[in-house]
Structures are given as structure tokens and as C-alpha cells.
Amino acid sequence: MPQAPVAQASRKPSRIQLRNRKRILDAALEVFSAHGYRGATLDQIAAEAGLSKPNILYYFEGKQEIHVTLLNQLMHAWLAPLRAVDPDGNPLEELMTYVQRKLDMSRDLPRESRLFANEILQGAPRMAPHLESVLKPLVDETAAVIDGWIEAGRLAPVDPRHLLFSIWATTQHYADFEAQVRVLTSAQDVHDTAASHLDRMFRRLLTPDRDVI
Amino acid sequence: MPQAPVAQASRKPSRIQLRNRKRILDAALEVFSAHGYRGATLDQIAAEAGLSKPNILYYFEGKQEIHVTLLNQLMHAWLAPLRAVDPDGNPLEELMTYVQRKLDMSRDLPRESRLFANEILQGAPRMAPHLESVLKPLVDETAAVIDGWIEAGRLAPVDPRHLLFSIWATTQHYADFEAQVRVLTSAQDVHDTAASHLDRMFRRLLTPDRDVI
Amino acid sequence: MPQAPVAQASRKPSRIQLRNRKRILDAALEVFSAHGYRGATLDQIAAEAGLSKPNILYYFEGKQEIHVTLLNQLMHAWLAPLRAVDPDGNPLEELMTYVQRKLDMSRDLPRESRLFANEILQGAPRMAPHLESVLKPLVDETAAVIDGWIEAGRLAPVDPRHLLFSIWATTQHYADFEAQVRVLTSAQDVHDTAASHLDRMFRRLLTPDRDVI
Amino acid sequence: MPQAPVAQASRKPSRIQLRNRKRILDAALEVFSAHGYRGATLDQIAAEAGLSKPNILYYFEGKQEIHVTLLNQLMHAWLAPLRAVDPDGNPLEELMTYVQRKLDMSRDLPRESRLFANEILQGAPRMAPHLESVLKPLVDETAAVIDGWIEAGRLAPVDPRHLLFSIWATTQHYADFEAQVRVLTSAQDVHDTAASHLDRMFRRLLTPDRDVI
DNA sequence: AATGAATGAGAGTTCATTCAT
DNA sequence: TATGAATGAACTCTCATTCAT
Numbered sequence: 001m002p003q004a005p006v007a008q009a010s011r012k013p014s015r016i017q018l019r020n021r022k023r024i025l026d027a028a029l030e031v032f033s034a035h036g037y038r039g040a041t042l043d044q045i046a047a048e049a050g051l052s053k054p055n056i057l058y059y060f061e062g063k064q065e066i067h068v069t070l071l072n073q074l075m076h077a078w079l080a081p082l083r084a085v086d087p088d089g090n091p092l093e094e095l096m097t098y099v100q101r102k103l104d105m106s107r108d109l110p111r112e113s114r115l116f117a118n119e120i121l122q123g124a125p126r127m128a129p130h131l132e133s134v135l136k137p138l139v140d141e142t143a144a145v146i147d148g149w150i151e152a153g154r155l156a157p158v159d160p161r162h163l164l165f166s167i168w169a170t171t172q173h174y175a176d177f178e179a180q181v182r183v184l185t186s187a188q189d190v191h192d193t194a195a196s197h198l199d200r201m202f203r204r205l206l207t208p209d210r211d212v213i
Numbered sequence: 214m215p216q217a218p219v220a221q222a223s224r225k226p227s228r229i230q231l232r233n234r235k236r237i238l239d240a241a242l243e244v245f246s247a248h249g250y251r252g253a254t255l256d257q258i259a260a261e262a263g264l265s266k267p268n269i270l271y272y273f274e275g276k277q278e279i280h281v282t283l284l285n286q287l288m289h290a291w292l293a294p295l296r297a298v299d300p301d302g303n304p305l306e307e308l309m310t311y312v313q314r315k316l317d318m319s320r321d322l323p324r325e326s327r328l329f330a331n332e333i334l335q336g337a338p339r340m341a342p343h344l345e346s347v348l349k350p351l352v353d354e355t356a357a358v359i360d361g362w363i364e365a366g367r368l369a370p371v372d373p374r375h376l377l378f379s380i381w382a383t384t385q386h387y388a389d390f391e392a393q394v395r396v397l398t399s400a401q402d403v404h405d406t407a408a409s410h411l412d413r414m415f416r417r418l419l420t421p422d423r424d425v426i
Numbered sequence: 427m428p429q430a431p432v433a434q435a436s437r438k439p440s441r442i443q444l445r446n447r448k449r450i451l452d453a454a455l456e457v458f459s460a461h462g463y464r465g466a467t468l469d470q471i472a473a474e475a476g477l478s479k480p481n482i483l484y485y486f487e488g489k490q491e492i493h494v495t496l497l498n499q500l501m502h503a504w505l506a507p508l509r510a511v512d513p514d515g516n517p518l519e520e521l522m523t524y525v526q527r528k529l530d531m532s533r534d535l536p537r538e539s540r541l542f543a544n545e546i547l548q549g550a551p552r553m554a555p556h557l558e559s560v561l562k563p564l565v566d567e568t569a570a571v572i573d574g575w576i577e578a579g580r581l582a583p584v585d586p587r588h589l590l591f592s593i594w595a596t597t598q599h600y601a602d603f604e605a606q607v608r609v610l611t612s613a614q615d616v617h618d619t620a621a622s623h624l625d626r627m628f629r630r631l632l633t634p635d636r637d638v639i
Numbered sequence: 640m641p642q643a644p645v646a647q648a649s650r651k652p653s654r655i656q657l658r659n660r661k662r663i664l665d666a667a668l669e670v671f672s673a674h675g676y677r678g679a680t681l682d683q684i685a686a687e688a689g690l691s692k693p694n695i696l697y698y699f700e701g702k703q704e705i706h707v708t709l710l711n712q713l714m715h716a717w718l719a720p721l722r723a724v725d726p727d728g729n730p731l732e733e734l735m736t737y738v739q740r741k742l743d744m745s746r747d748l749p750r751e752s753r754l755f756a757n758e759i760l761q762g763a764p765r766m767a768p769h770l771e772s773v774l775k776p777l778v779d780e781t782a783a784v785i786d787g788w789i790e791a792g793r794l795a796p797v798d799p800r801h802l803l804f805s806i807w808a809t810t811q812h813y814a815d816f817e818a819q820v821r822v823l824t825s826a827q828d829v830h831d832t833a834a835s836h837l838d839r840m841f842r843r844l845l846t847p848d849r850d851v852i
Numbered sequence: 853a854a855t856g857a858a859t860g861a862g863a864g865t866t867c868a869t870t871c872a873t
Numbered sequence: 874t875a876t877g878a879a880t881g882a883a884c885t886c887t888c889a890t891t892c893a894t
Contacts, residue, residue, distance in 0.1 A: 041888065041889085042889060043889095044888085050887090053890090054890090055893095057889085057890070057891085062889070063889065063890090
């Protein structure tokens with residue numbers, strides 16, 4: 001019967017507790033994203049966090065809990081750009097901004113991208129519930145917005161979900177497949193050329209045909 | 214000092230050897246693609262193949278050799294559609310055909326897609342050499358062909374490598390992120406709607422502007 | 427990435443660590459000397475030490491490290507009698523004392539003797555460096571001393587290295603070939619009769635001829 | 640229920656059988672003497688013999704039987720020099736000849752020497768019976784002969800068994816501890832210098848004092 | 853709040869031996 | 874006679890987790 005913060009989650013955590021949980025999660029992000037769930041070891045995480053292994057387990061019930069906590073915690077930041085899409089804004093610009101934000105996140109948060117990719121790739125065994133409860137409603141909502149824009153003729157007709165898939169796939173590719181991208185591109189400005197490429201691609205896709213209207 | 218086919222790899226393999234090696238590789242594909250390299254165990258592979266664990270090691274020197282053999286062996290089939298792009302064909306149709314073939318492969322060979330994704334995601338520790346020696350030359354060659362088409366005005370201007378990244382990302386997404394796609398799409402005809410979506414997207418991107426000509 | 431004293435070998439070891447490392451090395455000496463390196467198992471060592479097998483590996487990185495540690499650690503004690511030979515002492519008595527000390531060691535430290543014999547017998551795969559760097563210089567030095575004594579006429583002429591080989595061989599024989607000695611000698615005082623036999627043999631060999639002087 | 644030569648040991652073995660048994664035993668000698676019983680593998684022996692592993696087991700019931708057969712078979716040759724000591728010959732020369740023959744055997748049959756050393760070193764688990772039944776009587780007999788010589792004043796007084804131990808130890812040392820001898824001696828004529836050293840040593844030991852008589 | 857010590861449950865791998873032909 | 878194929882048992886080593894302080 002552990003008498004640790006794990007069990008008394010309701011108690012207000014101390015300064016040290018907060019700092020250490022943050023340290024652990026940051027170390028875990030580093031390790032999990034680089035080696036996958038099974039490939040990561042508590043020893044690596046402990047070393048990366050500068051804490052002892054039992055101390056890690058003082059803050060989290062186990063390896064799995066660290067992983068799940070990490071996934072759930074990052075989910076919020078991960079979906080922020082999608083939540084920022086404004087139904088009342090200019091449809092094309094809202095979506096193009098979304099593309100750029102997602103691409104920026106691939107550059108700035110590649111570990112998070114790879115963490116999610118690893119999880120989904122293996123069938124989302126630890127994150128399936130969250131996909132249903134958090135992601136799905138958000139996607140449904142956004143799809144409705146996009147459908148509305150299309151019906152209003154402000155956007156070329158497109159399947160909203162496949163559009164989202166394409167945006168996610170193309171932007172996250174630069175983080176998830178970085179090892180491959182690095183081999184195939186000699187240029188240093190991958191991010192910038194990718195940005196203009198994706199801007200062109202999605203702009204062409206989404207811009208409604210003037211003459212049709 | 215091993216005791217069998219492993220050591221005499223040059224000798225012509227018997228019927229049983231061929232059958233069992235195939236069984237093992239098929240089982241390994243199933244297990245590695247689902248759990249990643251570290252997450253997969255020889256026990257799982259043995260069970261999946263219907264062989265005993267030591268018998269697996271009678272045919273392969275170890276877990277790693279199975280994995281590398283699998284990667285190298287699949288590389289060929291995996292790149293076939295790209296090799297099939299005909300420099301003398303109609304540029305737009307060649308590329309659109311390539312997109313569809315890649316999408317078909319995501320549906321027909323999802324395990325292969327996930328196997329590669331797993332490997333790249335973790336930095337391609339066991340496949341980096343092949344990326345350099347096999348993939349890079351092929352991509353360089355294809356990029357030159359596409360650049361030629363663009364210069365001839367037969368294709369809208371586009372960065373060839375980013376184009377390829379986008380094609381790979383969007384098509385493989387349906388295999389690699391299947392767990393997510395399944396949650397977010399209720400329709401049964403995901404493949405068909407994806408096909409028409411990607412066809413529209415890349416056709417719009419690649420079709421040269423009439424007035425420019 | 428190990429998790430403990432193994433990794434922080436430089437830190438000062440705790441009481442428990444010292445005790446358990448000693449236990450393990452003692453158990454390992456027992457098992458390695460009786461069965462050889464390959465014939466010994468961690469299970470045997472663990473049982474002999476009264477520790478669990480993983481706990482053995484908490485203190486040593488692996489079977490090989492235990493063996494090497496043991497060899498290096500014993501080397502010092504093993505060579506002590508040779509180091510104790512005093513260049514300024516009476517030549518004959520110095521050497522006869524050395525013989526008796528070596529014989530005593532065979533009786534008192536038979537496991538150590540067999541451990542070294544096992545290692546040398548198989549080509550010294552794990553101890554060759556130490557033979558070169560530790561044993562050879564010491565032997566060279568001692569040989570020079572003996573040569574000096576001979577030149578001074580204080581010792582009968584003899585090849586110093588072959589003399590050492592003979593001393594080592596005859597004294598260690600009682601430990602290394604104990605199983606055979608036991609079968610062939612019924613007497614209980616093997617050590618004492620051996621002592622007087624070897625004393626006579628080496629004294630006759632080394633005593634300079636009176637008429638020569 | 641094997642129906643192989645193993646079971647029908649009484650049947651007269653064919654030409655091929657004899658040749659293969661010889662091959663196997665020779666290969667086994669090579670491997671066992673180099674790596675010890677546990678360190679040797681049937682695979683190594685099979686490779687060395689140029690036969691398949693199951694074929695090895697067609698001729699011998701198992702690893703242990705090969706080892707025991709080898710030991711017993713070599714015992715005869717190994718003891719030949721001792722049997723050749725002639726009770727009616729000149730005592731000193733008989734024994735000095737024995738010393739030289741044993742030293743020659745160390746040079747010519749080092750593998751046999753190491754095989755026996757390995758076995759005795761580990762307590763003679765597989766050869767103990769033979770020591771009792773074959774070696775002991777021979778040694779008892781020889782000891783009686785030597786004692787007779789001493790009583791007749793034809794040999795300096797010496798414990799016959801310790802004498803034999805010393806002869807065995809010093810001569811076999813050059814085979815059993817070859818790895819160490821090689822490190823410590825730079826000369827190429829180790830055998831010759833050893834021969835004269837041992838000749839001097841044992842001659843001094845055994846020559847009866849003239850003035851005493 | 854923290855950690856050195858310890859371990860059960862596997863992991864990959866080796867090897868003497870057996871099976872089937 | 875001979876050997877490819879197969880395996881049970883055992884081996885070294887790893888790792889998430891627990892114990893004791």
C-alpha cells in the first residue's frame with residue numbers, strides 16, 4: 001500500500017514534487033520517443049532525469065503510467081493548433097495557418113511527434129481511449145466547420161477528414177521520418193522549402209475555383 | 214560455430230529450408246511490424262511461425278539477422294512503384310499512377326509499411342546503410358526526371374523531393390496510422406475516398422497552369 | 427545501462443558491497459577452480475555465495491568480469507613468495523625458502539593454484555596480458571639475481587628460468603594434480619614428505635661443488 | 640534402441656568405421672585439450688573431423704563417451720615410458736632415460752598432456768576408476784623397483800612416489816603451461832635447455848654419494 | 853523524499869541429443 | 874552409413890519492480 005503522491009493525487013503537490021515529475025516526464029519523452037515503449041528502460045529514464053530508479057517509481061506507479069501520463073499530457077499541446085482554427089475566420093487562411101503551425105511543431109517538438117507516431121503505429125494500445133474521447137470529438141467538430149465552409153463556397157470541395165490526414169501526414173513526416181529526410185536532402189533549409197511546398201499544395205487544393213462560382 | 218544452413222548460406226537451400234525461412238520471415242513481419250524491433254520477441258515469432266524457438270535460430274543467426282533480412286528483402290518490393298515511374302511517359306499520369314500504387318500498397322501491405330516506419334522512426338539504426346546506397350540514388354534519379362518534366366513545362370513547378378515526401382507521407386499514413394484513421398472514419402470505403410482525395414490534391418498540385426504555356 | 431555499483435566503481439563501496447563482492451569472489455574461486463571457466467555456471471556461483479543470480483550481476487558486469495577480477499586479484503598473493511626472494515640474502519637459503527613457501531601455498535591455497543592452472547592450460551585467453559606485464563618483468567629480475575649468484579660462485583650453475591619452472595611445477599603439482607596424488611599415496615603426511623623430498627632435490631641441484639670453489 | 644556399432648561392439652568394425660572413429664578421436668583430442676571438456680562442443684569436433692554431428696553420435700553414444708574413450712585409449716601410450724623402465728637395467732640410466740622420454744612426450748604429444756591435465760585438475764571425474772585400476776598398480780610396482788635399487792645402494796635414497804611426481808610435474812610442465820613458458824622464454828631451444836636442466840637436476844638427486852658407500 | 857540492495861520473470865542464445873529419412 | 878531438421882534443457886544477461894532503510 002504505497003503512501004506516496006501517486007496515491008494521494010488529490011493532495012497539493014510540493015514544489016519538489018512538481019519539479020521532479022516534470023524532470024521525469026521530460027526524460028521519459030526523450031527516451032520513449034527515441035526507442036519506443038519497449039525499447040526504453042527505466043534506467044535510461046532515471047539517468048536522463050538525474051534521479052534514482054526507485055525514486056522514479058515513487059512519483060509514478062510504473063513504466064506504463066509514465067508513458068500514459070506523458071501521452072495524455074502532451075495531447076493537449078499537440079491538438080492546440082487544431083483548436084485554434086477559427087470557424088469565423090477566413091477559411092483558406094485558417095487552414096493554411098494550421099498547416100504552418102503543424103509544420104512548425106514538427107520542427108520544434110519532434111520528440112512529441114515521434115512519441116505519438118510510435119504509439120499509433122503499434123495500434124495505440126495505451127492511447128486508444130483518448131483518441132475516442134478527445135481526438136474524435138474535436139475532429140468531428142472541425143470537419144463540420146470545414147463542411148460548412150465548403151457548402152458556403154468559400155473552400156473547394158474536399159473530404160474534411162482526408163484533408164486533416166493529409167495535413168498531419170505531410171507535416172509530421174518531417175519529424176517522424178527525419179532519419180530518412182536527412183539522408184535524402186542535402187539542403188540546410190528543409191523547413192523553409194517544406195513550408196513553401198506545403199503552402200502551395202494545400203492552397204491549390206483548397207482554393208475554390210473562381211469561374212465555377 | 215553454428216550447425217547448419219546459417220553457416221552454409223551459399224549452398225542451395227532445400228525445399229524445407231525455403232518453406233521455413235519464408236514462414237519465419239512472414240511471422241517476423243507480423244510481429245515486428247506490430248511491436249517494433251525491441252517489442253517483438255522470438256517466442257512470439259516462433260509461435261506465429263509454428264516452429265520452436267531454437268528452430269528459428271537454426272535458420273537465422275539471431276533476432277537481428279531476421280530483422281535485417283526482412284528489411285532488405287522488402288526494400289525491393291517497397292520501391293518497385295517508384296522504379297516503375299517512366300521518364301518517357303506522360304508526366305502527370307506517371308505521377309498520379311505512382312500515388313495510386315503507393316496507396317494500394319498501404320492497403321495491401323500495411324505490415325511492410327509499419328515495419329519501415331518503425332525502423333525510420335527510431336533513427337534507422339539497422340537500415341541506414343540501405344537508405345544511402347539504395348534509396349538515395351533512386352530518389353536522386355527520380356528527382357532529375359521530375360525536374361526535367363518541369364523545365365519542359367509539362368508539370369507545374371514543384372520541389373521533387375518534397376513532392377515525394379508528401380506522396381509517401383499521405384499514402385503510408387493510411388497504413389502507419391491505421392489505428393487513428395479507424396477511430397476517426399466511420400465509412401467503410403476509406404481507401405476509395407482517400408484515393409479520390411489524393412488524386413485531386415496531387416493533380417491540382419502538379420497540373421501546369423494553362424495560361425503559363 | 428547498469429544500475430549500480432558496477433557503474434560507479436569509483437565510489438567508495440559500502441559495507442554490504444564489500445561483503446557481497448568478497449562472498450561472490452570466494453564462491454567463484456571455488457567453482458571456477460573446480461570446473462574451469464566454461465564449466466562453471468552463474469547458478470553454481472550464486473548458490474555457493476548464497477545470493478540470487480541477478481544479484482550476482484548487480485555486483486559484477488558478467489561472468490567474465492568475475493573471472494578476470496579473481497585472476498588479477500589473486501595474482502598479487504600468488505607472486506608474493508617470489509617477490510620475497512632477497513637478492514642480498516644467502517642464495518641457497520633464499521631459494522630453498524622459496525620452494526617451501528610455494529609448497530605451503532599449494533597446501534593452503536589449492537583453489538588458487540588450480541584456477542591459474544586452468545587458465546594457463548587453455549592458453550591463458552583471459553590472463554595473457556598480465557603474464558606479459560606483471561609476471562615477465564618479475565621473472566626477468568629474479569633470473570638476473572640468480573645469474574649474479576651463480577657468477578659469484580654462491581650457487582651451482584643452473585638456468586634460472588628452468589629452475590623456476592621446476593620449482594613451480596613440482597610444488598603446484600600437489601595442488602593441481604591432487605586427485606592423482608591422492609590415489610597414489612596412502613600416507614597422511616604427503617605435505618611433509620614432499621617438503622623433505624623437494625628440499626633434498628633442489629638443495630642438491632643448487633649447492634655449489636666444493637672443489638670448484 | 641540404437642542398432643549402431645556402439646551397441647554391437649563385438650562385431651568386427653569395417654574399414655570405414657575404424658577410419659571414422661580414428662578421425663573423431665583425433666578431432667576430439669584437439670578440441671578437448673584446447674578447451675576442456677565443458678568448453679568443447681560437438682560442433683567443433685564434428686567440424687574438425689569433417690563429419691556431421693549426428694554421424695559423430697553414430698559412432699559414439701555421446702560427448703562423454705568420446706571423452707572417456709579418448710582418455711582410456713591414450714592412457715596406454717601415456718604410460719609406455721614408465722612401463723619401459725627395466726628393473727634389470729642400470730638404475731640411474733633407466734630413470735634418466737625415463738625423464739628424457741617424458742620430456743620428449745611433452746614436446747611431441749602436448750595435446751595428450753593437456754587432456755590429462757585438464758581431467759586431473761577437475762578432480763578426475765571421468766578417469767578416477769582408471770587411475771585406481773591402471774595407474775596405481777603400475778606406480779606401486781615401479782616404486783618397489785626403485786626402493787630395491789636404493790636398498791642395493793645403486794641409487795641415492797629418495798621417496799619413489801615423490802620422485803615420480805617431480806618427474807611428471809617438471810616434464811609435463813612444458814606442455815601444460817606452454818602459454819606461460821612461451822611468454823617467459825625468448826630462446827627457441829626451450830626443449831634442449833630443459834633437457835639438460837632436468838638431466839642435471841635428476842642426476843644430482845639420484846646419483847648415490849660415492850664416499851658414503 | 854530518496855536510494856542501495858535484491859529479485860522474479862523473461863529475453864536471446866547455445867548445445868547435446870533425437871527424429872526422420 | 875549418413876545427415877538435414879528439430880528440440881528440451883540450460884546458460885548468460887536484462888529489466889520492471891519491490892524491499893528495507
